[in-house]
Amino acid sequence: MHKNKHRRNRNTGSLLIPxxxxxxxxxxxxxxxxxxxxxxSGQTGAASGGMxxxxxxxHSHTCYSDGTxxxxxxxxxxRDTAGFDFYVVTDHAEQLSQAEWEDTxxxxxxxxxxxxxxxxxxxxxxxxxxxxNVFGTDDYTGANDTSTLESFYDxxxxxxxxxxxxxxxxxxxxxxxxxxxxxxxxxxxxxxxxNWRTGNNDGVHxxxxxxxxxxxxxxxxxxxxxxxxLKHYSNRTVIVxxxxxxxxxxxALRERRVYSSDDPNMEVIFxxxxxxxxSVVENCGENVQFDVMVTDDENIASLELVxxxxxxxxxxxxxxxxxxxxxEWHPTVNVQRNSYFYLEVVERDENGxxxxxxxxxxxxxxxxxxxxxxxxxxxxxxxxxxxxxxWVLVQNPNDTPAQVNLTFMTEN
Numbered sequence: 001m002h003k004n005k006h007r008r009n010r011n012t013g014s015l016l017i018p019x020x021x022x023x024x025x026x027x028x029x030x031x032x033x034x035x036x037x038x039x040x041s042g043q044t045g046a047a048s049g050g051m052x053x054x055x056x057x058x059h060s061h062t063c064y065s066d067g068t069x070x071x072x073x074x075x076x077x078x079r080d081t082a083g084f085d086f087y088v089v090t091d092h093a094e095q096l097s098q099a100e101w102e103d104t105x106x107x108x109x110x111x112x113x114x115x116x117x118x119x120x121x122x123x124x125x126x127x128x129x130x131x132x133n134v135f136g137t138d139d140y141t142g143a144n145d146t147s148t149l150e151s152f153y154d155x156x157x158x159x160x161x162x163x164x165x166x167x168x169x170x171x172x173x174x175x176x177x178x179x180x181x182x183x184x185x186x187x188x189x190x191x192x193x194x195n196w197r198t199g200n201n202d203g204v205h206x207x208x209x210x211x212x213x214x215x216x217x218x219x220x221x222x223x224x225x226x227x228x229x230l231k232h233y234s235n236r237t238v239i240v241x242x243x244x245x246x247x248x249x250x251x252a253l254r255e256r257r258v259y260s261s262d263d264p265n266m267e268v269i270f271x272x273x274x275x276x277x278x279s280v281v282e283n284c285g286e287n288v289q290f291d292v293m294v295t296d297d298e299n300i301a302s303l304e305l306v307x308x309x310x311x312x313x314x315x316x317x318x319x320x321x322x323x324x325x326x327x328e329w330h331p332t333v334n335v336q337r338n339s340y341f342y343l344e345v346v347e348r349d350e351n352g353x354x355x356x357x358x359x360x361x362x363x364x365x366x367x368x369x370x371x372x373x374x375x376x377x378x379x380x381x382x383x384x385x386x387x388x389x390x391w392v393l394v395q396n397p398n399d400t401p402a403q404v405n406l407t408f409m410t411e412n
Contacts, residue, residue: 047293051257051276053267054244055236056086058164058190059124059133059224064100065091067228071104075111075119077230084232085244086118090133093123093142101140114245124166125152130174131166133190136250149176157183162253164190164222167198168208178208180216189253192260193364194223194235197355199262200344200362206260210310213340213367220253220278220366221260221342234353234361236261238268240276255279262354262361263347269293270343270365277342278366283373284335290368292329294345300324301360304344305331313341320348340367 061067062074069077071089078087089104104121111119122135127143132152134140137159146152156163163184168174168191181188193206200206200223212219223235240257241248252258256278259268270277271291272284281288294300299322305314314331318324333341345363354361 047269047291048240049274050242051240052242052244054085054239054241054249055261055264056084056088056118056239057082057225057227057232058086058088058122058135058222058237059090059166059192059195059226060088061091061124061226061228062089062104064097064104065095065124067091069230071107071121072111074230075107079111079117079119081230082232084117086120086239086249088120088122088133088135090122090124092126093140094126094144096123096140096142112246115243118244118246118249120246120249127152128173129176130168131170132175132188133164133166135162135164135253137161150181153181153184156187161187162190162250163188164192165212165219166192167195167226168192168205168212170205175212178212178215178217185216185218186254188217189220189256190222190258191217191219192224192226193221194260194262196226196235197233199223199233199235199354199356200260200364201262201346201354201358201360202356206362206364209364210306210308213342214309218256218280218369220256220258221364222258223260223262223364233355234262234264235355236264238266256366259363259365261363263296263298263363264353266294266296266345266347266361266363268343268345268363268365270368272368272370275368277368280369280371282371284370286334286336286372287332288335288370289330289332290341290343292331292343293327294363295326296347297325298347298350298361300327301346301348303327303329304346305333305341306344307333307341308339335370335372338369338371340369342367 060074062069062071074089075087078084108119108121122133123140125132125134125143129149134156141155146155165175191209191212193209194200195205198204209221222237224237225232225235238259238261239249239252241252257276259277272281272288275281292303300318302318303316304312307313313333316329343365347361349359349361
């Protein structure tokens with residue numbers, strides 16, 4: 001993908017304008033929205049088009065910051081005990097020494113084995129405005145050196161690194177209310193909808209996901225351990241990739257071919273034609289069909305297509321009496337403006353895996369962004385006053401607020 005693909009095709013103009021999104025058929029429950037019936041599918045492998053599902057963790061700590069165990073111990077445990085396909089050590093940069101940073105990199109090289117287990121190094125920038133993980137850099141920076149969100153964003157952009165919003169909502173004024181930065185559009189690619197024991201099912205972090213998407217960020221959902229000891233939870237970040245290599249993993253992150261799962265082995269296909277989750281579909285047309293296939297060892301309770309503002313565009317419910325461990329769904333939506341759609345899967349926790357004990361586990365995919373011909377709109381930041389923030393819509397991301405007259409207010 002071209003570096004500016006997601007930035008150029010930002011579909012935020014429709015985000016806070018009322019959308020007309022009409023589902024064309026009904027769900028099993030009779031609610032408007034879902035098309036097709038929930039029927040047993042074949043294995044997801046038959047429909048994956050050569051893609052595989054890799055389950056792992058993009059957020060962990062060792063004794064080099066505020067965790068326990070050395071990186072070598074962490075990689076050994078992640079590979080041999082937890083059974084992760086990939087594992088990233090992301091110690092707090094503010095507590096790291098240069099020698100510790102370098103040793104983490106050395107251990108990652110020792111333990112990395114393409115096709116078997118990926119060991120990677122990153123770091124966590126920890127600030128009162130929020131915490132952010134960074135991947136793919138040779139050096140690191142902490143909040144003591146890059147002391148503002150703006151300066152840290154500049155640091156990321158200068159290295160063309162990949163980054164993730166960590167546990168949104170935990171810190172006050174997190175990420176300046178997801179204030180959008182065009183320079184970071186292609187770099188900030190992940191959002192932790194789940195972190196530690198907190199999964200998608202309790203909504204603590206997940207509830208902020210549509211807000212960030214509505215602000216213009218192109219983000220895939222992630223679900224990480226944030227573990228500070230050699231302990232893991234049922235949550236997983238899932239990378240959809242043709243192979244297990246570092247290059248393929250970073251490519252999947254850039255393409256947002258990622259989903260967040262409370263379940264450790266649920267396989268989810270979410271596509272529009274040949275376009276996987278994370279894609280930008282230009283000139284999508286008025287009526288758009290999505291293709292969904294989910295496979296797990298527990299029964300699926302519902303599938304939901306979520307769009308701008310966190311609204312339900314279509315929903316499919318499944319009868320508890322049915323065997324729904326493998327399901328497929330083909331909802332069709334009518335699209336009048338640029339918009340995004342992501343899939344939420346709810347399954348019954350029949351294996352007792354959920355660490356929160358809520359009785360259900362939830363998976364959330366990256367969106368698919370749809371662009372209607374001739375309606376490329378972008379958000380341009382205006383000014384802030386009191387408790388409200390002024391934004392304007394522009395058709396060119398380089399336009400200034402003075403060049404347009406369509407303005408709206410959102411709570412700051």
